[in-house]
Amino acid sequence: MTRLRIRIDFDTGGSIGPGKVMLLERIRETGSISAAARTLDMSYRRAWLLVDDLNRIFAEPVVSAAVGGKHGGGTALTAFGERVIEHYRAVERDAFGAATARLAALEETLNADYGAGSDPPDDGSFSGDPALKPGCKPS
Amino acid sequence: MTRLRIRIDFDTGGSIGPGKVMLLERIRETGSISAAARTLDMSYRRAWLLVDDLNRIFAEPVVSAAVGGKHGGGTALTAFGERVIEHYRAVERDAFGAATARLAALEETLNADYGAGSDPPDDGSFSGDPALKPGCKPS
Numbered sequence: 001m002t003r004l005r006i007r008i009d010f011d012t013g014g015s016i017g018p019g020k021v022m023l024l025e026r027i028r029e030t031g032s033i034s035a036a037a038r039t040l041d042m043s044y045r046r047a048w049l050l051v052d053d054l055n056r057i058f059a060e061p062v063v064s065a066a067v068g069g070k071h072g073g074g075t076a077l078t079a080f081g082e083r084v085i086e087h088y089r090a091v092e093r094d095a096f097g098a099a100t101a102r103l104a105a106l107e108e109t110l111n112a113d114y115g116a117g118s119d120p121p122d123d124g125s126f127s128g129d130p131a132l133k134p135g136c137k138p139s
Numbered sequence: 140m141t142r143l144r145i146r147i148d149f150d151t152g153g154s155i156g157p158g159k160v161m162l163l164e165r166i167r168e169t170g171s172i173s174a175a176a177r178t179l180d181m182s183y184r185r186a187w188l189l190v191d192d193l194n195r196i197f198a199e200p201v202v203s204a205a206v207g208g209k210h211g212g213g214t215a216l217t218a219f220g221e222r223v224i225e226h227y228r229a230v231e232r233d234a235f236g237a238a239t240a241r242l243a244a245l246e247e248t249l250n251a252d253y254g255a256g257s258d259p260p261d262d263g264s265f266s267g268d269p270a271l272k273p274g275c276k277p278s
Contacts, residue, residue, distance in 0.1 A: 002149050002150060003148045004145055006234070008242065010141050011140065013253055057250060058249060059249065084245070087244055091242065094237035094241065095234030095235075096234075098233035102226045102229050106223070106226050107149065109222075110197060110198065111151065111195060114152055115151050
């Protein structure tokens with residue numbers, strides 16, 4: 001099924017997207033930043049920086065950490081962190097609901113062989129750059 | 140104003156987002172992939188690869204290029220390319236409209252000083268990793 005990936009960019013310069021929200025959900029499940037990071041193949045440092053960023057983006061912290069222990073011990077999502085997840089997932093749901101007809105229209109125009117590394121339409125409609133080998137994808 | 144950045148991921152593996160759509164809009168304005176790329180501080184090669192990718196994602200080409208000339212000469216958006224832009228911008232509009240209340244709720248929870256590189260809330264709610272210097276942002 002076609003999916004929407006949504007990033008919310010705030011005027012303050014902060015933003016939240018699927019990565020930060022999934023990290024919060026994994027912290028809720030595992031009770032630990034390091035365990036959550038492992039489930040996402042993310043370094044502890046990266047996960048800590050994302051949580052620290054979330055704690056700066058909002059006026060209230062999204063997690064509260066027990067003192068002591070390796071990597072600061074257990075980490076619990078705050079009630080506010082729960083609300084951030086809920087709002088973000090609701091934005092996703094509502095956005096997808098509002099976009100359904102447009103997405104269906106786009107789906108009807110897809111090249112089903114795209115994943116198979118098909119060649120571009122051979123109708124001369126696009127004169128390729130000979131310096132580029134066919135089949136190369138955007139980096 | 141809070142903004143949504145939306146990427147549409149299709150089952151085929153293709154995806155469209157703000158970057159590809161803005162490139163198509165610049166091609167429409169400039170009539171040239173290279174001129175469009177310049178307005179976006181993008182290399183011609185990068186722009187060409189994105190257009191080539193779009194021509195593979197969909198069953199119809201999004202641009203048609205005049206034969207000959209530097210970099211394949213002028214490039215015109217096809218009627219189908221216009222529809223892709225229209226659908227994408229409508230998805231953005233409808234998604235934003237559907238998300239307004241949730242976005243307003245999130246806006247009320249923001250830390251207004253985020254951009255100013257504020258320190259995390261000093262309420263002991265998050266025990267930072269001493270190995271990390273304060274103020275560092277996610278890479």
